[in-house]
Amino acid sequence: MRHDSYDATCGICQANAGEGASQAVTVYESELWIVRQIGPALGVPGWMMLVTQRHAAGPAHLDDREAESLGPLLRHLERVLEEVTGSLRIYTATMNESFPHFHCHMVPRYENMPNDAVGWDVFDLLRSTGAGEVGVDEAEIGRVTVAYQAALAKTPPPVHDPC
Numbered sequence: 001m002r003h004d005s006y007d008a009t010c011g012i013c014q015a016n017a018g019e020g021a022s023q024a025v026t027v028y029e030s031e032l033w034i035v036r037q038i039g040p041a042l043g044v045p046g047w048m049m050l051v052t053q054r055h056a057a058g059p060a061h062l063d064d065r066e067a068e069s070l071g072p073l074l075r076h077l078e079r080v081l082e083e084v085t086g087s088l089r090i091y092t093a094t095m096n097e098s099f100p101h102f103h104c105h106m107v108p109r110y111e112n113m114p115n116d117a118v119g120w121d122v123f124d125l126l127r128s129t130g131a132g133e134v135g136v137d138e139a140e141i142g143r144v145t146v147a148y149q150a151a152l153a154k155t156p157p158p159v160h161d162p163c
Helices: 012-018 064-085 121-128 138-154
Strands: 026-029 032-036 047-050 089-093 101-108
Touching: 012 032, 012 047, 012 089, 032 064, 047 064, 064 089, 064 101, 064 138, 089 121
Parallel strands: none
Antiparallel strands: 026 032, 032 047, 047 101, 089 101
């Protein structure tokens, strides 16, 4: 879906519209938000990203509808992701450095993590996976992604409709 703030030079706009080089699978999409894998082959099955459809440089730049929907949406997305993955918790991180879209990483924290990564060390897994230092179980990543997508279709996130 192309949003009214679509910019052909923006990597997230391209990915949100299903264009560009991104191979990430979209698991949920609404007028305001999109949820997809962070990439097709990461060391942590279930690593997802919540992204605004429009340009919003960070939480301070969300419009009222985005801001009012973020809490209930994130809670629902992470509860379902926890259930689907069986993870201990979901790490949530947002820095909004690379693109002019609010984006939030949702990373399942399993009992056994690649390289024993916990906390901020999970972001080292991005580099380690890319360098071939961490193995990727692509079948498990695919299984979790399909299961998460199906679970969200069955129990969709709350729709916040401010009066």
